[in-house]
Amino acid sequence: MGSDDALEDALVRTSFRVMAVLTRIGSDHDLSLTQLRVLGLLRDRRPRMTELAAFLGLDKSTMTGLVERAERRGLVARGKSPEDRRAVDVFITPAGRELAERVQEEVRAALAPFTDRLRADDRQLLTRLLDSVSAAATANQATRGTLSGPTG
Amino acid sequence: MGSDDALEDALVRTSFRVMAVLTRIGSDHDLSLTQLRVLGLLRDRRPRMTELAAFLGLDKSTMTGLVERAERRGLVARGKSPEDRRAVDVFITPAGRELAERVQEEVRAALAPFTDRLRADDRQLLTRLLDSVSAAATANQATRGTLSGPTG
DNA sequence: TATTGTTATACTCTATAACTATA
């Protein structure tokens, strides 16, 4: 029988459930998963377009449209870098920050019913184990950046 | 401080990591996350278009294009229902099934490094806790259907 | 009348290639 893959399958299953929650709540605010991640990333960073694209694993040309639409809604803004006249900084606006925080609270509230069935000690245990898995992922991949701000 | 949300945040973080893996492997086979889910769902179901849309939480008009593109690649096929002449059944082809299985193996292999750092007893524990969370989600939402086939 | 599926339309997300401005 060797390895039985039960853990990997459980991770995939759970992740789809969590993503369904994020997609629904994002949709309530006209935000795609990607826009959600952009807002989350910008809560504590002021990257250039290229850096933001790298964080998200997207092409820089994709960022142009993403930032353009978010800017049109007043959620983020672009500023010229003083040092390098080619570069464009992206930062979150007060309205964008408010929205990001509201969404984060809604996501926490929406997930709570699914985790409430666990006892306090199991909750703590699960948190520790997930952090361990995520930390390994961070070490191996360039997939940082969640709703919750900086990860590592 | 009340609840501290650490578990909910860890779930979101980990889910983004897992989705990044799925997105990359899907992309290697020209499959979006949605197409991945379609293939996974059809591994043990032969639903109508409307049922498939409901499983995925999508509009039926979205399914037309999704199934159309998968059919063009020979991964799924459509058949007329004998009972209801309005209905269209969707089913996976042998080629589609092979691809779904190959992708599942690649996903398991890609996630293994992230879970290998856990001891055997921690792996078992994490699996049990995730299943518990997913089961709660299933009870509350209509978000079934993963790469791994039927969930509940 | 209600339901099943498709079509028409519009918008977001995404990448590739070509371009401009700066370094």
Add this chain to the structure above:
DNA sequence: TATAGTTATAGAGTATAACAATA
């Protein structure tokens, strides 16, 4: 020459509204 960002283009994914066929 190389890098930062945008634009042009094309295709996938998504929803809404309108439609044809069937129930």
